[in-house]
Amino acid sequence: MSLYFDSVAILTAPSSGGSFKSRIYSARNLRVSPAQIYALTTEAAKWDTVLAEVIDKSGILALERKLSPLLALLLVHDLLLAKKGIATPATHTLRQAVERHKARLKAEFTKARVRRGCATVEQFKAAVIREKRLADGTSHFVYPRWVRVNNIRTTLEEQLSTTFKAYRRVESLAELATDEERKPEPRLFIDPNIPDLVAVPFGADFTSSPAYKNGEIILQDKASCFPAYLLLGDWGPADAWEGDLIDGCAAPGNKTTHLASLLAKQQKGKSKGKKSNQMIYSMDASTMRSKTLQKMVGLAGADSVTVLQGQDFLALDPEDERFEDVTGLLLDPSCSGSGIIGRDDVPQFTLPAPVQSKGPKSHGKKRKREDEEAVESKATPGIPQAAPTDENDIADGTIDPERLTKLSSIQARIVEHALSFPNATHVTYSTCSIHLIENEGVVARILNTPVAKERGWRLLRRDEQPEGLRRWSKRGVREERPAEGETGPSGSVDLSDEALNACIRSWQGDAEGLGGFFVAGFVRDPALATGVPVQEPVKHSDNEMAEEGEEAVSAEDEDDEEEDWGGFSD
Numbered sequence: 001m002s003l004y005f006d007s008v009a010i011l012t013a014p015s016s017g018g019s020f021k022s023r024i025y026s027a028r029n030l031r032v033s034p035a036q037i038y039a040l041t042t043e044a045a046k047w048d049t050v051l052a053e054v055i056d057k058s059g060i061l062a063l064e065r066k067l068s069p070l071l072a073l074l075l076v077h078d079l080l081l082a083k084k085g086i087a088t089p090a091t092h093t094l095r096q097a098v099e100r101h102k103a104r105l106k107a108e109f110t111k112a113r114v115r116r117g118c119a120t121v122e123q124f125k126a127a128v129i130r131e132k133r134l135a136d137g138t139s140h141f142v143y144p145r146w147v148r149v150n151n152i153r154t155t156l157e158e159q160l161s162t163t164f165k166a167y168r169r170v171e172s173l174a175e176l177a178t179d180e181e182r183k184p185e186p187r188l189f190i191d192p193n194i195p196d197l198v199a200v201p202f203g204a205d206f207t208s209s210p211a212y213k214n215g216e217i218i219l220q221d222k223a224s225c226f227p228a229y230l231l232l233g234d235w236g237p238a239d240a241w242e243g244d245l246i247d248g249c250a251a252p253g254n255k256t257t258h259l260a261s262l263l264a265k266q267q268k269g270k271s272k273g274k275k276s277n278q279m280i281y282s283m284d285a286s287t288m289r290s291k292t293l294q295k296m297v298g299l300a301g302a303d304s305v306t307v308l309q310g311q312d313f314l315a316l317d318p319e320d321e322r323f324e325d326v327t328g329l330l331l332d333p334s335c336s337g338s339g340i341i342g343r344d345d346v347p348q349f350t351l352p353a354p355v356q357s358k359g360p361k362s363h364g365k366k367r368k369r370e371d372e373e374a375v376e377s378k379a380t381p382g383i384p385q386a387a388p389t390d391e392n393d394i395a396d397g398t399i400d401p402e403r404l405t406k407l408s409s410i411q412a413r414i415v416e417h418a419l420s421f422p423n424a425t426h427v428t429y430s431t432c433s434i435h436l437i438e439n440e441g442v443v444a445r446i447l448n449t450p451v452a453k454e455r456g457w458r459l460l461r462r463d464e465q466p467e468g469l470r471r472w473s474k475r476g477v478r479e480e481r482p483a484e485g486e487t488g489p490s491g492s493v494d495l496s497d498e499a500l501n502a503c504i505r506s507w508q509g510d511a512e513g514l515g516g517f518f519v520a521g522f523v524r525d526p527a528l529a530t531g532v533p534v535q536e537p538v539k540h541s542d543n544e545m546a547e548e549g550e551e552a553v554s555a556e557d558e559d560d561e562e563e564d565w566g567g568f569s570d
C-alpha cells in the first residue's frame with residue numbers, strides 16, 4: 001500500500017512551491033520510487049472526473065468505510081486502468097475492499113464510456129481530457145515546444161528543409177494542440193513576432209536529433225527570446241549594431257546565445273571578408289551555472305562570446321577599459337520565477353463525494369479515519385533545487401512578500417549598475433515573474449535614479465521597438481491584486497500610459513502558449529540628460545551574489561534603498 005499512502009501524503013501536503021515533479025523527486029521518507037508516485041498521480045488526475053463518477057455510482061465509499069475518497073480514487077484507477085492492477089499484495093485489506101466491488105466498478109466504467117459514445121479506452125481518455133478542458137475554460141491553451149534556429153550554425157530555411165522536413169506548416173498555434181487519440185502529427189508554426197523561432201507540438205523530442213546535438217537549434221521559450229530581440233532587433237546588415245555587449249546574469253546561456261545568433265545574422269549580410277570583432281561579455285555569479293553557460297556557448301559556436309565565470313555583475317567596474325566599447329547590456333537577474341509554467345502544478349482532483357455523516361459521532365469517525373491514513377506515510381514533499389540548466393535559479397518560486405521586496409531591490413541595483421557603463425546606449429531588463437514589484441515596480445524605481453536622470457535614460461517606446469515586438473499586444477500593468485479568495489502581493493505603480501505601453505508582458509493561460517514574462521528596454525537620450533554628476537557608486541563586494549544553494553539575495557542596505565522610492569501605493 002506504500003505507493004497509495006505515499007501518493008496521498010504528497011498530494012495532500014501543504015504547497016511549498018516548486019513544480020510537482022521536483023517536489024516528489026526531492027521528497028523525504030518515500031517507500032516507493034518517485035517515478036511510480038509521479039506516474040500514478042498524474043495519470044489518475046487525467047481520469048479523476050470519470051473515476052469520481054464511477055465510485056459515486058457504485059456506492060463503495062458507504063460500504064467500505066476504511067477508504068477515503070482520494071485513496072479510493074487512486075486504487076480504483078489502478079484496478080481499472082493499470083496493466084498490473086493494484087500494486088499491493090492480494091491479501092491487503094484495502095485492495096480487497098476495492099476488488100470486492102470489481103464487477104460493479106467495471107460495469108460503471110463501461111457505462112461512462114458508452115455514454116460518451118467511445119468505442120475504446122483511448123477514445124474515452126481523449127474525450128475526458130476534452131471534457132475537462134472545456135469545463136475549466138482551458139480548451140484554448142496550447143503549450144508548444146518552442147525551437148530557436150541558431151544563425152551562427154544554420155538558417156531557418158536550411159532547418160525547414162532538414163530537421164523539420166517532415167513537418168506540415170500550420171497557420172496558428174491552436175493547430176498544434178495534441179489530440180491524445182492519436183500520435184501527434186508533425187506540425188510546425190513559424191512565429192510571427194520573433195525571427196527564426198518555430199513552435200511544434202509539445203511532445204516533439206529533439207534531444208537526439210543532429211541539429212540539437214550540433215547546436216543548430218536551441219530549445220528556448222518564445223518569451224525568453226524577447227530580451228535579445230528587443231536589444232538587437234531589426235538592425236540590418238546595412239546598419240548593423242555597433243559596439244560590444246554585456247549579458248550580466250547569463251547562465252545557462254539562452255539569451256547570450258540568442259544575442260550571438262542575432263549578431264551573426266547581421267554580420268552575414270556585411271561585406272565579405274570584413275570580419276567583425278564585436279564582443280559579448282557574458283557572466284554569471286554562480287561558478288557552477290557558469291560552467292553550463294560555457295558549454296552552451298561552445299555548442300552554439302558563439303565565438304564572439306567571452307564567458308567570465310563566477311563574475312558578479314555588480315562587482316564589474318564600468319570604467320574598466322575592456323568595457324569601453326560596450327553599448328548594449330542585457331540583464332535578466334534572479335527573480336521569483338512566478339511566471340514559470342509548472343510551478344505549483346500539484347494536480348487538483350475531483351473526488352467522489354465523501355460518505356454523509358449521520359450526526360456528530362460519525363463525523364468524529366471520519367476525522368479519525370483521515371488521521372489514521374495520514375500516519376500510514378511519513379513522506380513529505382521536498383523543496384526542489386534548481387538545475388544549472390534552468391533559466392531561473394530560484395528553486396521554489398514561493399511568494400513571501402519580504403523576499404519579493406529583497407529581490408526587487410537587487411534587480412533594481414543590477415539595472416542601475418548597467419546604466420552607469422560610460423558608452424552604453426541600450427539596456428534591457430527582464431524577469432520570468434508575474435509580480436508588479438519585480439517588473440513595472442523596478443522600472444519605476446530605475447527611472448527615478450540619479451544615474452538615469454543624469455545620463456538621460458528613458459524607456460524604449462513601443463513605436464521604437466523591433467517590428468515583431470511592436471505588434472505584440474500584451475503590455476505593462478499599473479496594478480496587481482490577488483484574485484478573489486486568494487492571497488498574494490498587491491500594489492500599484494506610478495507610471496504613465498506611454499511607459500506602461502513600453503513594457504512588454506506575457507501571461508500564462510492565454511492562447512499565446514507562454515508563461516509569465518516581463519521585459520523593458522531603456523535607451524539613452526542625450527536631450528534628457530541633466531548632466532548633474534552622479535555620486536560615486538557604492539562598491540559592492542564580489543560575493544554579494546551567493547553561490548548556488550544559498551539565498552540569491554543580499555539583505556544589506558535594503559532599508560536605505562526603500563526610503564527614496566515611492567513607486568508602490570500600498
Ligand SMILES: C[S@@+](CC[C@H](N)C(=O)[O-])C[C@H]1O[C@@H](n2cnc3c(N)ncnc32)[C@H](O)[C@@H]1O
Pocket residue numbers: 224248249250251252253254255256283284285286289311312313314332333334335390391392393414545552
Ligand atoms: C534568470 S537566470 C538567467 C537566465 C539566462 N539569462 C538565460 O537566458 O539562460 C538568473 C541568473 O543570474 C545570476 N545572477 C544573479 N545575480 C547575479 C549577479 N549579481 N551577477 C551575475 N550573475 C547573477 C544567477 O546565478 C542566475 O544564473
